[in-house]
Amino acid sequence: MQWKQTVTGLLILVATAWGCLALWFQQPQQFSALGVVVLAVWSLLGAISAFTLLWRYQARYRRSLLGAYMLSAALLLLWWHNIAPSHNRDWADDVAYLLQPEIQGDQVTLHNVRNFEWRTETDYTPNWETRSYDLNQLVSADLVLSYWMGPHIAHTLVSFGFADGQQLVFSLEIRKERHESFSAIGGFFRQFEQVLIAADERDLIRTRSNARGEDVYLYSLAIPPEQLRTLFLGYLQTAEALRTTPDFYNTLTSNCTTIVFDLARHIAPGIPLDYRLVLSGHFAEYAYDLGALVPQYSYTQLQELGYINARAKDSDTHDKHDFSRIIRMGVPGASVKNTP
Structure with a gap:
């Protein structure tokens, strides 16, 4: 059971890192205040979720925390799926x-x-x-x-x-x-x-x-x-x-x-x-x-x-x-x- 928690924790860290990079590179030229907040919340949520699993920390609200992370991940993937390429930009x-x-x-x-x-x-x-x-x-x-x-x-x-x-x-x-x-x-x-x-x-x-x-x-x-x-x-x-x-x-x-x-x-x-x-x-x-x-x-x-x-x-x-x-x-x- 413990190895499953370790694997899940590592997967959360990898997914969190991927999400951070996706959010970073999809930001407009000037990083918005909202973008900073979203990136910070996603990073913090992923880090805490991984910590409770990798270090077997008996967090009182672990299930709620993981549930919030999974919901955030689902929203992130939905956003990612809907990013569309375009011909209409200010091209070099x-x-x-x-x-x-x-x-x-x-x-x-x-x-x-x-x-x-x-x-x-x-x-x-x-x-x-x-x-x-x-x-x-x-x-x-x-x-x-x-x-x-x-x-x-x-x-x-x-x-x-x-x-x-x-x-x-x-x-x-x-x-x-x-x-x-x-x-x-x-x-x-x-x-x-x-x-x-x-x-x-x-x-x-x-x-x-x-x-x-x-x-x-x-x-x-x-x-x-x-x-x-x-x-x-x-x-x-x-x-x-x-x-x-x-x-x-x-x-x-x-x-x-x-x-x-x-x-x-x-x-x-x-x-x-x-x-x-x-x-x-x-x-x-x-x-x-x-x-x-x-x-x-x-x-x-x-x-x-x-x-x-x-x-x-x-x-x-x-x-x-x-x-x-x-x-x-x-x-x-x-x-x-x-x-x-």
Whole structure:
């Protein structure tokens, strides 16, 4: 009987901690007086309830106390269940618009393709474009990993190449409001909606390598032409789904890496789950083990040759339309023309 009390007490502590974080991250920018009161009452109620169980304290009103806690937990879960994602917020400039695809046979028109000119993270010139693509000209796909938090965590992007020299890169990101900044913990607690960005490579890739100083690696994907189309259209279907129905970003289950895995499973349903889906800095190695990267090279060789930072910075001395070609110089399997 005593072990049951201990387990229940520990569960109450965990639930209380989760509730505190949920309340904290769901507060508006300025923490309200009511929010402080709710958070304090919830924390105190959970701590006292757990104390009476873990230390076998014979509280006179233990049942009433636990009953009050369970009622509070039920109300908290009801509140949590009713938190809804929205498209109607004061969005930051770089996520202000949603990608809108139009598909007519082999012709694709994309509205709201991002092509910002980034000088620093905070100094930029906004630019949103409408671009057209011929799916018959789709010839390549590259996996791009940008390391922003040590060797184990990276942002995952996929860039598609067309025979006419165009490159289009996709990135699933948080859709932050103007006052917000990224929080990995907040991503567990419905702090952010998600957005699928389609952009010029000088926007999404150069921003990370040059403006932010992240370490960026590019790997050519070994994907047959028919699977390239499936993967590309999968991104467009995801974009349209998010445009019509907003959804929350989740740091663990719905992020920049899991979207690649989910779309890849449409092509190869049997690919296994792996810890490297969570430790996204190792995602390229996972792709290598699945045979999705260029063969006849070791993973270490592909990683070394795929490091683009020096070339990305050197590209600033060339015509900006030459960026995609320059960053691929020496990358096994990669081939791109100058963007027209």
